Amino acid sequence: MGHGITPAEPSGSELVHSLLDEAAAEAPSACAVRDDSGAWSYRQLAELSHGFARRLRALGVRPGDRVVVQAETTRELVAMFFGTSRSGAVFVPLNPAMKQFHLRSVIANAEPRLIVADTAAAERLRETTAVPVHTVDSLWPDIARSAGPPTAGEHVEVASDAIAALIYTSGSTASPKAVISPHAQVTFASRAIQAELAYRPDDVVFCRFPMSWDYGLYKVLLSCLGRSELVLAGQESDLSLIRRMRETGTTIVPVVPSLATMIATLVGRDRGALPPVRLFTNTGAALPRSTIDALREAFPGARVVRQFGQTECKRIAIMPPELEHERPDSVGRPLPGTEVRILDEDGRPVPTGRSGEIVVLGPHVMPGYWRSPELTAATFRTDEATGGLRLHTGDYGRLDEDGYLYFDGRRDDMFKRKGLRMSVLEIEAAAMDIPGIRAATAVPPGREHDLTLFVETDLAPQAVLRELARRLEPAKVPAECRALAELPLTQHGKNERRQLAAMLEGSHR
Missing domain, CATH: 3.30.300.30 (ANL, C-terminal domain)
Structure with missing residues (x-):
């Protein structure tokens, strides 16, 4: 059985940096991104991303080359993301907490042209690889000096099916597993999510998650689409969260269960005015009902949005904010322009309401795993009916008669006793x-x-x-x-x- 809802289907032929360029053209002076050291407008962010693209070209980076970045999520990292996109190279963000054992295998797998890292990480990386390693601090003066609007002759043609990023996931495989993320799929997924969540120009998005995780990376893109302000709060002390949310006027908070529980607890201890939060969005794992209730009690009027997805297609389903109280056990409906099927072990559709493997089709399905053909063939399969790729998620769930999805667990989560x-x-x-x-x-x-x-x-x-x-x-x-x-x-x-x-x-x- 399959369901797809396709109002205002997003385009799948854009480039990642075009989302920033649209925002900079429409709202140049609006605040784009803020961290604990300051803020940049959309115009400043766009110009600095051009500066980074120029620096990459000067360092010999060409379209298709991989640029590994292991750094804290700051304003500079956002500019580097868009600048890498402009250059036609592939952005490979790594968690600053990744250890040497995994770093060696990831770098061998990605084969980057160069690496950019924080100062402490750069010292470790130079012991790990012969690839040139640059620090953010050493590159930034030249980037800032060369920042500015595009000039004649420096435009790089980038195809929409070119790879924008490699996202290394924390899966169960022993070898590195990077999801190939082309421009077309990334921008389609971003617009499809925005069609449901509707970020606004007056929104302030308070993000605690690193850009090495797609949940953090896509907040950059969603904020551009909404012309919203993104607050990068990954380095904030836990105890200062509510104060910082209040100071920045936070209206949207992406959470996972542990962060949601912490926020609800901290609000109970805080004596100041409530931050003006209108939306909590969840992913990573389902929010327990008790946590949802605690958030609603702590922030009267805020909506708690259930979402479900995988890096391999970014997002599968969203419960629209206005329907948050309906179907409380559902993780939402398929994204606009996408389809969800529920299949049995032989690949046949199951009846409505019966559990089976969740299989996803649509322009957001990524093409596979980087340099991992066997795993790609098992997970991403050609659909005979459409000729397109379908993602076999390894997750189990069911659809109701209206096409809303219910998550029953991963294959690894299910067992017999x-x-x-x-x-x-x-x-x-x-x-x-x-x-x-x-x-x-x-x-x-x-x-x-x-x-x-x-x-x-x-x-x-x-x-x-x-x-x-x-x-x-x-x-x-x-x-x-x-x-x-x-x-x-x-x-x-x-x-x-x-x-x-x-x-x-x-x-x-």
Whole structure:
């Protein structure tokens, strides 16, 4: 079964830097981006991006070359992103927290022409590779001097199917896995998301996430489309978040569950006026109902938007903000101009309401993984009916009669216990329904342990299990509950299940 909703289908023939150029032409003096050291208008950002493109050309970077950047998410990084796009090169943002072990394999996989990094990271990188490594500080004076509008003869022809970025994901494969992100797919996805979320010129977007994660990277593009102000707050202290949101007049806050919980808690302790937030948008993992309720209570009138997606197509579904109270278990409807199908193990459509693999078609489906043909062939397959690529997500879900999507879990999240198929997500959701539980991660049975639940709570483990028995079928009640002071999370705020599983395996030896 498939559903697609196609009002005002976005164009898929644009370039990434054209989104900035449109904003600079329409709102040149509007604030584009702010960090803890200052702010730039859209005109300034555009001119500095030209300066970076000129510097790349002077350093021998040509269209198609990869430019690896490992730096904190600042105004300079935003200018470098657009400048790389202008030059026709490929932007490869890496998380500043990435360690040497992974850096070596990523650089070998990307084969960059050059690397730009913060000063501390540059020293480590020079020990890792023979590729030229430049620091942001050493490049920036020349970039600032050469900033300015385009001049005759320096325009670089960039095709819409050229690669704009390689986004390295934190997947389960041992080798590096970079999603190829061409200009056409990136700009289509950005406009399709904007068609649902409707960023505005009076919006201030408070982003805590690095541009190495597509959630942070696309906030740059969405802000351009809305002519909004983007506040880069990744280096802000946790305790100062509410104050900074208030000072900047924040109206939109992208969150993951851990950040949402923190914000709701901090507001309860803050005595100042509430920031004027009108929209929370979520991704990474589903927000527990208790967290949604806490945000609504802390910010009366703010809407909490459920979203669902993967880097491989950026976004799959969004629950429109005006429908936030409808279908509370749904993750939304497919993006404009896209299609979602639910298929069984043999690739056949399943009836409405039945669970199967979520398969995605549309102009936002990326072409594959960089230099990984086998993984690409397994994940991105040609659709016989349309001839286009369809993305096999490895996620399971179902569609209702109106085309709204419901997420049931990843293949890795689902398991059988006592003859019954179940998902860690439903166990975690039941745990989060118990008053007093701040966070929960369920670990499926392994070779040396049974189904186990880890929680952040002051409740006794046996009390948690008793409450779960009131909410779940007997087979779904974990054999053990362990309380931790803080549950481990990935760099993207998702549950770090593998670390907890390793802890269990070690404790039973």
